[in-house]
Amino acid sequence: MLKVGFIGWRGMVGSVLMDRMKAENDFRDIEPLFASTSQVGQKGPDIGKNIPVLQDALDVKTLSAMDIILTCQGSDYTKEIYPQLRNAGWKGYWIDAASRLRMEKDSVIILDPVNRDVIDKSLSSGIKNYIGGNCTVSLMLMAVGGLFKHEYIEWLSTMTYQAASGAGAKNMRELILQMSSIGNAAKDLLDKPSSAILELDKRVLEIMNSSSFPVEQFGAPLAGSLIPWIDAKMETGQSREEWKGYAETNKILQTKKQIPIDGICVRIGTMRCHSQALTIKLRKNISIDKIQKIIQESNQWVKVISNDKENSSKYLTPSAVSGKLTVPVGRIRKLNMGPEYLTLFTVGDQLLWGAAEPLRRMLRILVDYMK
Ligand code: NAP
Secondary structure, eight states: OEEEEEESTTSHHHHHHHHHHHHTTGGGGEEEEEEESSOTTSOOOOOSSOOOOOEETTOHHHHHTOSEEEEOSOHHHHHHHHHHHHHTTOOSEEEESSSTTTTSTTEEEEOHHHHHHHHHHHHHTTOOEEEEOOHHHHHHHHHHHHHHHTTOEEEEEEEEEBOGGGGOHHHHHHHHHHHHHHHHHHHHHHHOTTSOHHHHHHHHHHHHTSTTSOOTTTSSOOTTSOBSOOSOBOTTSOBHHHHHHHHHHHHHHTOSSOOOEEEEOOBOSOSSEEEEEEEEEESSOOOHHHHHHHHHHHOSSEEEOOSSHHHHHHHSSHHHHTTOOOEEEEEEEEOTTOTTEEEEEEEEETTIIIIIHHHHHHHHHHHHHTO
16 A cells, blocks of 8 residues: 655645545545644544554654655745655655745645646656645636636636635634624614614724734734735835745646736735636627536536625625635626627635645545556
8 A cells, every 4th residue: 555644734725635635435445644733742633543653754764765745834944844755865756835945946836637638747757746826726727627628718817815824723713802802892782773883883993993903923913903014025116925826827827828817915804715806808709508518518616606786695705615626707798899708707625625625635635547
């Protein structure tokens, strides 16, 4: 059986990965070894079979015995350990959730429902590093990968509505703390339906802008507000999150001619679903029926939602999609700008297709490949 080392399995992405692997019985075909940077010697996760105690995730000798290493530990860990392993002559496969190696020449960004052909070609040519993509990019491609495959997209602009989970577990907590601060401050006015609405509004604004409002993680109120900036600033004026849309999409698809992709990435007060409004310039006028068919047939998880209020409110929202692998795509229509201008809205669970699921599926692909 293949020896697979897991690092970062108890973090946020790692925990979702463990749940999915248990649900899909993925541990059956591998010999797993769990490591940690802080809990060496303690008991590993319950995966339904006996496993050794937690190993040292910084011990290159232990890791070198693995056929495959799957890490959700983060870029700092990758930066420290990956070169040491390769320099020690380790020839195994490296699967990683962190962005550190994504743009390297000898790495492939994995999203197999969209780029299985790229993954297969890379395996045949001896590539050993398979890296999960940026969550927003992966979710956008799960939604409209079919239109890219048919080469219908001349350019694409995405305006995002991104969840707190993308910034980490502490940020998810802070969002709820912010919500509860607002709720507590406004309670007496809410309990009195006859109170003036402007008084309620003033009270909410006061608490959001007060020094006691919890903003340590986000640096600004998110509940009742939004933050139109995610990640570091690039020289272009884009945020790094916005830059990834162009760089990673073209790398995932290995496009011959780079397709322009740009937009504005915004953090909003949802827990774990990212949403995006896309504007697409098509290469030619394609009917809405045909577009819907291509999207629907591109993979088994995407689901076209009819363009009406009832279905959009019921199926095209973070609360409907959280915890599910389904990627709904709705509000599909042509824009006033002309028949080649398409708009649509899509939602996806960023901890599933945006993080853990492509890693889980890559491990399965490798297990089958190495049989
Ligand atoms: P995380 O939750 O911060 O976990 C990373 C590590 O922190 C854990 O493996 C664990 O390592 C340690 N840790 C310390 N205290 C912990 C606690 N109380 N509970 C659990 N773990 C604790 O990291 P993450 O958000 O999953 O992200 C991991 C990587 O995936 C990053 O590179 C990130 O950029 C990437 N990624 C994240 C997302 C996302 O939505 N969050 C999406 C796509 C990709 P030890 O056992 O060694 O202590």
